[in-house]
Amino acid sequence: MSRFIPGKFPPPGASPVADRIRERRGARGLTPLDGALLHVPPVAEGWNSLLGAIRTKGALPGDVRELMILRVAARNHAAFEWIHHEHVARSHGLNTAQLWAIRDTSGLPPPAVLSPLQSAALIFADHSTVSVRVPSHVTSTLQDHLRLVAAADKLDVDDLLVEAAAVVASYNMVSRFLVALDVAGMSDHPVPWPVDRTEHKVPVGSGHLHAVTLVSHPDAPWIVFANSLLTNETMWDSLISTAVGTYNILLHAQRGHGLSSTTDSPCTIPILAHDIAHLIATLVPAGTVKSVIGVSQGGAATLAFSALYPSVTASAIACDTGARTPPGNTEAWKERIAFAKTDGIAALAAVTVDRWFPAPSRCGKGGERSARTEAVKRMIESTSIPGFELGAGALMAYDLMKPLSEDGVDLLHTGGKVKMLLVAGELDGGGKVGIGMKALCNEWNASTPAAKIEYIEIPGAGHLPMIDETERFWDVVSAFLKTV
Secondary structure (H helix, E strand, O other), X not given: OOOOOOOOOOOOOOOHHHHXXXXXXXXHOOOHHXXXXXXXXXXXXXXXXXXXXXXHOOOOOHHHHHHHHHHHHHHOOOHHHHHHHHHHHHHOOOOHXXXXXXXXXXXXXXXXXXXXXXXXXXXXXXXXXXXXXXXXXXXXXXXXXXXXXXHHHOOOHXXXXXXXXXXXXXXXXHHHHHHHOOHHHOOOOOOOOOOEEEEEEEEEOOOEEEEEEEEEOOOOOEEEEXXXXXXXXXXXXXXXHHHOOOOEEEEEOOOXXXXXXXXXXXXXXXXXXXXXXXXXXXXXXXXXXXXXXXXXXXXXXXXXXXXXXXXXXXXXXXXXXXXXXXXXXXXXXXXXXXXXXXXXXXXXXXXXXXXXXXXXXXXXXXXXXXXXXXXXXXXXXXXXXXXXXXHHHHHHOOEOOOOOOXXXXXXXXXXXXXXXXXXXXXXXXXXXXXHHHHHHHXXXXXXXXXXXXXXXXXXXXXXXXXXXXXXXXXXXXXXXXXXX
């Protein structure tokens, strides 16, 4: 049974309490939150006075106040609270990249996204919301940064600190009330990501629909992300909070994954490359992109794409992949398919995340980012066995080092047209993946000196470095993209 309760909305003049709330709300009028509170008018009156003081009568900078309110909403899954404060936060100067960082609760944002004061306020709000007790060093850091505000505006720093704590406490109260009573019926809604995020179903081939998400804002170059096997477009969420401030992003789930349909015909790495090209042609206004970035299966597709469509992208970044199926891997893929069919996709997920995030990866067992591993595990569990089998089939026997059977393109002899970066997690495959990618880089540069292929290893990262070492990965990627 829904927790949603109908609100009480007395007409103007019928309730002095409701009229005072209307006076504070202005043209917006009574909200569903007000309607719920008006079941107990004295509570609604006190609530109105408290929140009015918090919102309009304090001295805390508006961007800091709204940042803390939004972080509380994100932590408590209070979509209603986020929706009603995002536009206020923007009016106080918070930009899309900063809002993404606030919304991303999988980790703390990189220092470049938020100012030192904003970062200190976010960490304070996190501790106060999640564990209630705030470590003394966290409070001291916020106090140090507030001291600069106090000095500039001739305020008392302790007054500002009390106000900051009151903001977090008050909006924890708000979010808990909203979610507990399912106000406006939104408690099961995800907290939205603060960009123009549009979903598309793009026909590809005969009867196949590709699920695509565009994360965009005006006047930014486009980049495309290509996923690993057994994941969907949400695998990039921790990275997007940083990238979205600079780039428009095309995300997609490959065939048989996420909401993309499973095809009856076999899938190949060149087919996955053709899919990327079709999505760019269909959805990116200029029909070209700054870069295609792929990992694992998506990395192999990115390598093929760079050879097949050099005029469509200025660069390509292939991560934790290879240019051909390694010896013995065909049988290994057959065994994994058989295991999934016999023991179930959940059993496959359990062994896969252990392999992808080995110790001492921060996403490994007991690591500080193990919550991200659980998210990846759920992604894998949501993949159908036919979808897994379709994708695994593409990895069983491909070789991009010789002319591709259906396209006649030799990867090594198409270098120089697309600027290329190869990336590997230090821990992936016990270091074997990185060794193979470095060898590919050397062979490629020897074959085509004009290509100038680069290879970089991400310390402490496993098979998906954009997840367990997001900041290090993005430092490498963003530095490369600035050269394109």
